[in-house]
Amino acid sequence: MRIELERRPEVSRLYSILSPFIALALTIFFGGIMFLLLGKDPVSALYSFFIEPLMEVWSLHELAIKAAPLILIAVGLSVCYRSNNWNIGAEGQFIMGAIAGSILPVVFYEWHSPLVLPLMMLLGMLGGALFAGIPAFLKAHLNTNEILSSLMLVYVAQLFLDWLVRGPWRNPGGMNFPETRTFDPITILPEMITSGRAHWGFGFAIIAAVLIWFMMRYTLKGFEITVLGQSERAGRFAGFSSRKMIWFSMLLSGALAGLAGIAEVSGAIQQLRPVISPGYGFTAIIVAFLGRLNPLGIVVAGLVLALTYLGGEAVQVSLQISDKPIKVFQGMLLFFVLSCDTLIHYKIRMMWFDLSDKPVGEVR
Amino acid sequence: MKKLVFALAATAAVLGFSVQASAQEKAKICFVYVGSKTDGGWTQAHDIGRQELEKALADKIETQFLENVPEGPDAERAIERLARSGCGLIFTTSFGFMDATVKIAAKFPDVKFEHATGYKTAPNLATYNSRFYEGRYIQGQIAAKISQKGVAGYIASFPIPEVVMGINSFVTGARTVNPDFKIKVVWANTWFDPGKEADAAKALIDQGVDVLTQHTDTTAPMQVAAERGIKAFGQASDMIKAGPETQLTAIVDTWGAYYIKRTQAFIDGKWETTSSWDGLKDGILTMAPYTNMPDDVKAMAEATQKKIEAGELKPFTGPLKKQDGSDWLKDGEVAEDGVLLGMNFYVEGVDDKLPQ
Numbered sequence A: 001m002r003i004e005l006e007r008r009p010e011v012s013r014l015y016s017i018l019s020p021f022i023a024l025a026l027t028i029f030f031g032g033i034m035f036l037l038l039g040k041d042p043v044s045a046l047y048s049f050f051i052e053p054l055m056e057v058w059s060l061h062e063l064a065i066k067a068a069p070l071i072l073i074a075v076g077l078s079v080c081y082r083s084n085n086w087n088i089g090a091e092g093q094f095i096m097g098a099i100a101g102s103i104l105p106v107v108f109y110e111w112h113s114p115l116v117l118p119l120m121m122l123l124g125m126l127g128g129a130l131f132a133g134i135p136a137f138l139k140a141h142l143n144t145n146e147i148l149s150s151l152m153l154v155y156v157a158q159l160f161l162d163w164l165v166r167g168p169w170r171n172p173g174g175m176n177f178p179e180t181r182t183f184d185p186i187t188i189l190p191e192m193i194t195s196g197r198a199h200w201g202f203g204f205a206i207i208a209a210v211l212i213w214f215m216m217r218y219t220l221k222g223f224e225i226t227v228l229g230q231s232e233r234a235g236r237f238a239g240f241s242s243r244k245m246i247w248f249s250m251l252l253s254g255a256l257a258g259l260a261g262i263a264e265v266s267g268a269i270q271q272l273r274p275v276i277s278p279g280y281g282f283t284a285i286i287v288a289f290l291g292r293l294n295p296l297g298i299v300v301a302g303l304v305l306a307l308t309y310l311g312g313e314a315v316q317v318s319l320q321i322s323d324k325p326i327k328v329f330q331g332m333l334l335f336f337v338l339s340c341d342t343l344i345h346y347k348i349r350m351m352w353f354d355l356s357d358k359p360v361g362e363v364r
Numbered sequence B: 001m002k003k004l005v006f007a008l009a010a011t012a013a014v015l016g017f018s019v020q021a022s023a024q025e026k027a028k029i030c031f032v033y034v035g036s037k038t039d040g041g042w043t044q045a046h047d048i049g050r051q052e053l054e055k056a057l058a059d060k061i062e063t064q065f066l067e068n069v070p071e072g073p074d075a076e077r078a079i080e081r082l083a084r085s086g087c088g089l090i091f092t093t094s095f096g097f098m099d100a101t102v103k104i105a106a107k108f109p110d111v112k113f114e115h116a117t118g119y120k121t122a123p124n125l126a127t128y129n130s131r132f133y134e135g136r137y138i139q140g141q142i143a144a145k146i147s148q149k150g151v152a153g154y155i156a157s158f159p160i161p162e163v164v165m166g167i168n169s170f171v172t173g174a175r176t177v178n179p180d181f182k183i184k185v186v187w188a189n190t191w192f193d194p195g196k197e198a199d200a201a202k203a204l205i206d207q208g209v210d211v212l213t214q215h216t217d218t219t220a221p222m223q224v225a226a227e228r229g230i231k232a233f234g235q236a237s238d239m240i241k242a243g244p245e246t247q248l249t250a251i252v253d254t255w256g257a258y259y260i261k262r263t264q265a266f267i268d269g270k271w272e273t274t275s276s277w278d279g280l281k282d283g284i285l286t287m288a289p290y291t292n293m294p295d296d297v298k299a300m301a302e303a304t305q306k307k308i309e310a311g312e313l314k315p316f317t318g319p320l321k322k323q324d325g326s327d328w329l330k331d332g333e334v335a336e337d338g339v340l341l342g343m344n345f346y347v348e349g350v351d352d353k354l355p356q
Helices: A013-037 A042-054 A057-082 A090-107 A116-142 A146-166 A200-218 A220-230 A232-237 A242-269 A280-290 A295-319 A323-345 B002-017 B042-056 B073-084 B095-107 B132-146 B161-177 B194-206 B220-228 B256-267 B295-310 B337-341
Strands: A002-007 A346-351 B027-032 B061-066 B089-092 B112-116 B125-130 B151-156 B182-187 B211-214 B231-236 B247-253 B275-278 B285-287 B327-329
Touching: A013 A042, A013 A323, A042 A057, A042 A295, A057 A090, A057 A200, A057 A220, A057 A242, A057 A280, A057 A295, A057 B073, A090 A116, A090 A146, A090 A242, A090 A280, A116 A146, A116 A242, A200 A220, A200 A242, A200 A295, A220 A232, A220 A242, A232 A242, A242 A280, A242 B073, A280 A295, A280 A323, A295 A323, A295 B061, A295 B073, A323 A346, B027 B042, B027 B073, B027 B256, B042 B061, B042 B231, B042 B247, B042 B256, B061 B073, B073 B089, B073 B095, B089 B095, B089 B256, B095 B112, B095 B125, B125 B256, B132 B161, B132 B211, B132 B231, B132 B247, B132 B285, B132 B295, B151 B161, B151 B194, B161 B182, B161 B337, B182 B194, B194 B211, B194 B220, B211 B220, B220 B231
Parallel strands: B027 B061, B027 B089, B089 B112, B112 B125, B125 B275, B151 B182, B151 B211, B211 B231, B231 B247
Antiparallel strands: A002 A346, B247 B285
């Protein structure tokens, strides 16, 4: 027996819209069974997971904080992936953006000016873009595989940050602990509204998503990205340069990842530490595909993924269980969403009797 | 399709109705863990403490925990969630939770907080720590007796005062037995990484150390020591199972006593902020049974332990010199806690350059 995925001749609009809901229903069903098997009330588990985090103002703020870097990075990545450039190193660009932006509050901490914060954000974007420029250069001029080079550079960035906070940038008043001095209030990204601690990082994410959506849909650049991504040859006939596109998409996604990095550090952590990201750059890859590489879809996907983190904690607290079943549940959600999406484009064909690769005589 | 829509609607309705609000009389005591509660080391020791607390005061309290909480903004959210869910007293059990705990404590003045191993307090935020170095002093003495070569290997995590203090205490103890005793240090730059820790252990043994101690949390170094046939000390938990013929003793974190003491004070309304730094005598750390050593060494270790418990012996008592040979403590002078908590220099006998 063999299972094959066969591309559907046309994609059903109805199911494109319904697929996330079907996935959600499947997750609720199978997740419910899991909670039942654990001896927990599935209804209250599902309530804590999906509804409770949305019922309180503070929790909505936390949702925005968690979603902001994911959306910001994923929006940039969507441009890359649409144009067939596989930037896997957003985590490193995030870190380098955070480092570049932190030059002002850590090294020039005595400089107080309203200019500091905007400059930090710009430096963050610059840092991320320059770091993404390395794999871009290697691909554009040496035809190096950007998946490998961008991924490997993540470790470079992580170790560079580690060295900085243990070495030259260590807080002189920090008892030898590996962290920089805490940022001056003037260098901290302010809260968006006064009801909670969600900072402007989320605002940046929404603005970036809308701008990129507009670019992809209504501008020639967006068309160029799509054409080059689908067929480089066709793009060349239209006079588009795939080399320039490598630079454009990598620098753009690097800049957005860098902005996410400095916004996270300035808005939420307020100092540099050896580890500043629980893998946002990698999770954002999931977010990008969860949002079907559409900037507005990515906003929703980022919020959903952030919800799974918050909901996971809420379930741990309300049901008194360990975080392992929660991880399984999060995994189920992603699995069902992505497989439902796959089945919009493909159908499964079971090859019950496959004569071709069996010796004659064994066919039953 | 209709069926699906109906199912979704039904689910939503059920979810909407199930707001659970069971009023409770018991005080809620909560814990935030940086690792998994079954990590076999640091977090597990805290969780055992939590279980002891639950057993001891079962009729008055219930406990709750969040595990694998990353340090940083996630910690802030996790602590806030617990504070909002009705926890009266919250223990945050990793140094990296310090600033998050400070922020949330300021936001919830009616909730009490206790942060492990930090140094920032507030009217509703206490800190607590354990004088692990007392155990390391005993280990140093044992090592100096056991070692043929007079060199011990030390697998260290991060060059923070806590760890430097442990190294210095170990050497100081060893030098009371063998004034020429030396230690070699390898910085693993991790608290929990079996691979790196095993590599560090192998490197140290290859450099000729014949007794091993660690300030990291896995049993990997113990296993390497067992394979290579040298002796070693366990860390955070009793690691005798990893080295039945190898472990001399282990510093076992026994937080339960502290958790019970503080929770009792909380229930009685007598909780006050402190910077608690308990030691062997308070039971916040205990020594695993002294094994795999001659009786006279065991007797010495037990005698030293008694003296420390009785307060007759303080590990950091002069005369002591710093690594560069300059004087640190005069004869009979005892190091102040403040100095220990910010310790960023080695004492004499450490064969390593402190990463600065």
